[in-house]
Amino acid sequence: MLRVEGLKKNYGSVTALADITAEFPTGTFTSVVGPSGCGKTTLLKCLSGLMPASAGSVMLGNTRVTRPPEQMALVFQDYSRSLYPWMTVRQNVAFPLRNKRLDPKEIDRRVDQSLTSVGLGHAMDRHPWQLSGGMQQRTAIARAIAYQPEILLMDEPFASVDAQTRADLEDLMLKLKSELGMTIIFVTHDIDESVYLGDRIVVLGSVPTRVKETLDVALPNPRDQLATKGEPEFLRLRSYVYTQIMRDRAPAAL
Numbered sequence: 540m541l542r543v544e545g546l547k548k549n550y551g552s553v554t555a556l557a558d559i560t561a562e563f564p565t566g567t568f569t570s571v572v573g574p575s576g577c578g579k580t581t582l583l584k585c586l587s588g589l590m591p592a593s594a595g596s597v598m599l600g601n602t603r604v605t606r607p608p609e610q611m612a613l614v615f616q617d618y619s620r621s622l623y624p625w626m627t628v629r630q631n632v633a634f635p636l637r638n639k640r641l642d643p644k645e646i647d648r649r650v651d652q653s654l655t656s657v658g659l660g661h662a663m664d665r666h667p668w669q670l671s672g673g674m675q676q677r678t679a680i681a682r683a684i685a686y687q688p689e690i691l692l693m694d695e696p697f698a699s700v701d702a703q704t705r706a707d708l709e710d711l712m713l714k715l716k717s718e719l720g721m722t723i724i725f726v727t728h729d730i731d732e733s734v735y736l737g738d739r740i741v742v743l744g745s746v747p748t749r750v751k752e753t754l755d756v757a758l759p760n761p762r763d764q765l766a767t768k769g770e771p772e773f774l775r776l777r778s779y780v781y782t783q784i785m786r787d788r789a790p791a792a793l
């Protein structure tokens with residue numbers, strides 16, 4: 540279980556996160572939503588230990604998180620800076636696996652499988668600069684999948700891919716979550732996506748930010764892009780979350 544308690548983050552005189560307390564139970568998919576600029580990326584950076592909090596704590600089990608734990612992987616929005624340009628797609632995906640002391644055959648198997656599952660089986664020997672933005676982001680996702688982390692933090696990972704690929708990647712994440720039992724914390728601006736993917740939704744308020752509400756998503760699994768999105772509970776939740784976020788938007792954003 541990943542747990543954050545009384546988390547506060549100041550940037551100079553600006554308090555981005557005022558007081559965040561939340562739990563991310565093992566094996567659950569938690570969507571994190573909130574008004575633009577409310578501190579979603581800041582929260583992920585603190586949760587991963589990439590950035591120190593100004594106050595409060597992040598605990599993974601009984602261990603305080605002060606740097607990214609070995610069992611955690613991150614996929615950030617800014618894919619252009621997350622791949623090594625001098626490595627091929629295959630080498631980029633294999634790179635983090637080197638620390639796992641795996642058999643080279645197992646590394647090859649995981650790299651092939653993860654790249655195929657994101658639709659990049661044909662592009663393994665290209666370099667990142669030979670790929671479109673969406674393909675680069677899919678490479679970053681394949682790298683996280685191949686690593687098979689226990690906890691996966693994702694910050695708007697599908698923002699730059701087309702609608703069809705986005706739906707495919709959403710379903711891939713759900714499949715991986717159920718197959719690998721991963722804990723996924725998924726920041727998104729897309730309210731439909733937050734409801735479709737989440738077991739739970741953490742709704743953040745505006746800066747200085749607190750958790751407004753944590754909602755359970757009582758939708759049946761497995762989810763289906765058409766059937767799930769037609770469920771009355773899906774429609775109820777999306778309109779509820781939308782209303783919560785719109786109420787909290789900063790006046791400047793209106």
Ligand SMILES: Nc1ncnc2c1ncn2[C@@H]1O[C@H](COP(=O)(O)OP(=O)(O)OP(=O)(O)O)[C@@H](O)[C@H]1O
Binds near residue numbers: 551553580
């Ligand atoms: N390095 C920084 N220095 C100063 N202020 C920062 C820094 N990073 C973020 N902020 C501020 O902290 C607040 C939260 O930013 P953050 O990027 O975490 O929000 P977000 O919810 O992820 O944004 P978005 O919805 O645009 O993706 C914003 O007001 C932002 O301007």
